[in-house]
Amino acid sequence: MTTTLDQAKASARALRTSLATLDVSVTHSQALEVVAQQLGYRDWNTAHAALTPSTVGLGGAIPVIRVQDEQLAREFYLNYLGFTPEWEHRFEPGFPLYVRARRDDTVIDLSEHHGDGVPGSVTWIPVLDIDALLADLRSRPHPKLRPDIDPSFPGGPTIVVPDPFGNTLRLCQPLE
Known part of the structure; x- marks a missing residue:
């Protein structure tokens, strides 16, 4: 308390x-x-x-991850990693897609818009149970990935997962 x-x-x-x-x-x-x-x-x-309570009321940061292909992004982030879309936006049909997605407490934005996010970025995501996450990822095998836990990462054991667009997700169970 x-x-x-x-x-x-x-x-x-x-x-x-x-x-x-x-x-x-x-x-x-x-x-x-x-x-x-x-x-x-x-x-x-x-x-x-x-x-002293903050009067600003900042919330958690939401990374904007640049993706270049809607179908690949859906297969990777939604089907493989298990995120669920909260909402999607396009200015018109055929325009770039912007998706807010969530899995548990993690929220990410996926954007096809040029200038949103930087291809090749790294997003660090805390995980409560790294072993359970690895088992979950292995239950939906990805044709190009064989994730494993790297215990040598600073901060705690980490699963490093590259997305199809050159971005990297570091899923880490923080040290206590």
């Missing part, structure tokens, strides 16, 4: 009250410093910054 700023301040007040019953007097500022350290922060200013 995450501690909120209000909870941290209440802990500092409770600490002062508890210490006062033992005839130990600390300032509110000293109590805040102690609470910050108990929460694992260097000092109260650091704790305050970390516990």
Whole structure:
């Protein structure tokens, strides 16, 4: 459970009250410093910054992956990797396709638009269970891929999967 700023301040007040019953007097500022350290922060200013909710509300980044052939993209990302389209867009029939696709918590955009994404890009995707993912990928064999787990990647064991367009997906189970 995450501690909120209000909870941290209440802990500092409770600490002062508890210490006062033992005839130990600390300032509110000293109590805040102690609470910050108990929460694992260097000092109260650091704790305050970390516990203050963002008013910006940034969400997770969504990579735009450049694809050049709709059929190949569908076969690879949807059929092989198991992503599901959330929505698709074309300005008119025959124009480039733009697809938002999801698998579990991972969201990617696939774009045929020139200038969207850069061919040859790498997308790093965290995975909860790398062994289960490998078994899932092997259950739908790809004619040109034989993925395996590389345990030597920094950050954790990784499955490196090149797409048909020169992009690379690094599916990694992060180290704890």
